[in-house]
């Protein structure tokens with residue numbers, strides 16, 4: 001294994017220093033280390049994504065564990081949690097172990113499978129959560145993401161069940177009766193465009209119900225892709241009462257608004273939908289306050305034929321892994337401690353990923369990324385490592401180039417390029 005000397009690097013914005021990597025950990029100085037000139041670069045703990053869609057098994061034309069892992073490493077990630085809405089669904093020990101194994105084989109990031117809450121994501125019958133938890137994949141997060149666990153009794157039982165192994169239910173909060181036929185955020189723009197709306201209350205009502213359920217049974221709840229100002233208020237109150245709830249926001253909900261639907265370009269179609277400027281402002285503040293714990297990408301690759309079609313027929317979802325850190329930097333600037341917390345430490349804690357989200361002290365696992373905050377780059381979809389092209393940021397100039405990423409001391413990205 002190669003030893004590295006990362007020369008003159010700023011750890012989380014501090015005064016430049018030399019960082020050694022040897023034997024998989026941040027080490028004391030060693031001889032014969034490969035020197036990386038890191039003048040002007042910032043070192044962060046490797047980013048951790050609690051919400052990634054890798055599409056394998058089933059839709060390898062849109063993404064594979066390997067291509068998604070490469071996109072993640074290039075985005076500065078060292079671990080991603082793979083959502084269960086694959087085909088077949090990751091609702092058994094066999095499927096989660098398959099995804100876990102594919103992640104190991106790709107070797108670019110730690111791929112931590114998420115297990116489905118219900119069989120086939122159908123919302124009727126609880127999946128074998130215990131078998132997934134005790135499998136080699138060691139599943140701790142369970143989610144029907146793509147669908148809401150709408151049945152309150154089932155949700156309650158799932159919350160109770162995962163308590164035994166300190167698991168967490170990650171809810172895609174969408175009351176399905178309130179979003180039938182929905183195409184975009186319900187508001188002025190949807191009225192003007194004549195598209196069926198997805199009202200904010202469909203999200204807020206489920207979050208309100210679920211924090212009460214989590215409180216009642218004393219379990220852990222995680223709320224996926226929070227998108228409205230009202231949801232932030234529900235979460236703020238629940239946290240103030242001590243409910244064990246965590247929440248994520250996506251880069252796109254921190255930046256983009258429903259006005260973008262006006263061009264009918266399905267690249268802007270996503271679930272939950274892009275909301276209004278005042279929602280964006282509330283989400284930005286909630287991430288600062290800690291009411292929202294983490295930035296999660298909801299990286300949702302889709303094949304060309306599923307995206308480049310009429311708005312109504314297009315699949316919802318957008319790419320996220322390769323642009324998440326640049327988008328967050330463009331919004332918050334060099335608040336490195338905030339970024340490290342919301343994109344690495346807190347997600348590692350929620351997902352129970354020991355070894356990630358560390359403090360880069362001597363002896364800790366060398367999971368880290370080096371960023372050049374001064375570099376700017378234009379997002380070119382054809383240059384992305386993802387197998388899909390559905391980025392909403394094409395043509396935008398973003399700050400922050402990911403120069404290198406290390407997974408347990410092995411370089412997965414060097415000079416801005418994937419090593420394998």
Ligand SMILES: NC(=O)N[C@@H](CC(=O)O)C(=O)O
Pocket residue numbers: 053085145146147172269270271272298300301315316317318
């Ligand atoms: N976010 C999306 O719009 N789509 C996701 C599912 C999801 O996260 O709800 C997908 O799997 O494509």
Ligand SMILES: [Zn+2]
Pocket residue numbers: 145146147172224225271272
């Ligand atoms: Zn979702």
